[in-house]
């Protein structure tokens with residue numbers, strides 16, 4: 001059994017307590033308009049094209065056995081219908097202008113890779129499994145959790161919560177902390193902005209709480225989408241019904257990922273959205289703190 005992983009980030013301080021190694025699973029059932037990792041969405045490998053690095057040497061076109069590469073307007077264009085993701089172009093590009101996103105690992109390989117950092121976990125850090133949505137590769141996820149548990153490392157699982165309840169609850173045997181997203185309290189708006197309603201996500205969150213899962217709630221703060229007074233009020237009311245929330249993490253929207261959309265030839269629909277100011281984030285932090293929550297800005 002292999003898992004498709006699109007990144008492994010070391011020494012992270014924003015993905016749970018302490019210093020962490022974060023493993024990013026590829027594939028997500030949501031399509032948040034502000035997605036910071038658009039390369040996480042597809043369940044297959046894909047190719048990123050860094051136009052600024054390309055010297056138009058045409059090596060990629062010559063090595064492609066499937067005639068999938070053309071030059072259009074002084075840029076490489078890959079015909080995804082012809083491309084088999086064989087990797088010959090990415091392997092042979094002399095300037096790394098083409099990059100294959102997603103690598104297959106078996107559990108042992110991945111555990112060996114993350115345990116290279118084990119000495120850094122001693123001060124309360126550990127491994128965070130993120131995505132994409134890890135539950136889309138459920139069998140692989142469970143095997144990875146079992147293997148990491150045997151190694152006695154602290155495990156955080158970052159999830160959209162959009163999965164089957166039984167699968168989520170099964171992971172409570174292994175997971176020390178859930179990083180669980182709430183994106184909008186209004187299901188219609190949630191569907192408009194992420195592609196799915198929020199009923200399953202909120203129901204699963206209640207169930208996880210009831211089963212004793214420790215939860216760091218993650219609230220992406222997207223100006224004009226979910227930062228209005230009413231949504232914040234409804235979010236607070238909902239969180240107050242839970243017993244196992246250890247923190248509320250406010251994650252300010254940023255637009256640093258816009259170039260990734262270009263590299264993947266994906267449309268980006270929310271270029272009009274501005275990043276929240278420090279003052280706005282501070283005010284929101286105070287609002288949640290007044291309700292008695294431990295609040296972090298930025299995770």
Ligand code: SF4
Nearest residue numbers: 054055057058060093
């Ligand atoms: S091999 Fe790399 S640098 Fe050369 S044309 Fe292709 S993408 Fe550009």
Ligand code: SF4
Nearest residue numbers: 064083084086087089
């Ligand atoms: S991955 Fe393979 S098939 Fe696809 S464009 Fe590159 S060389 Fe051609």
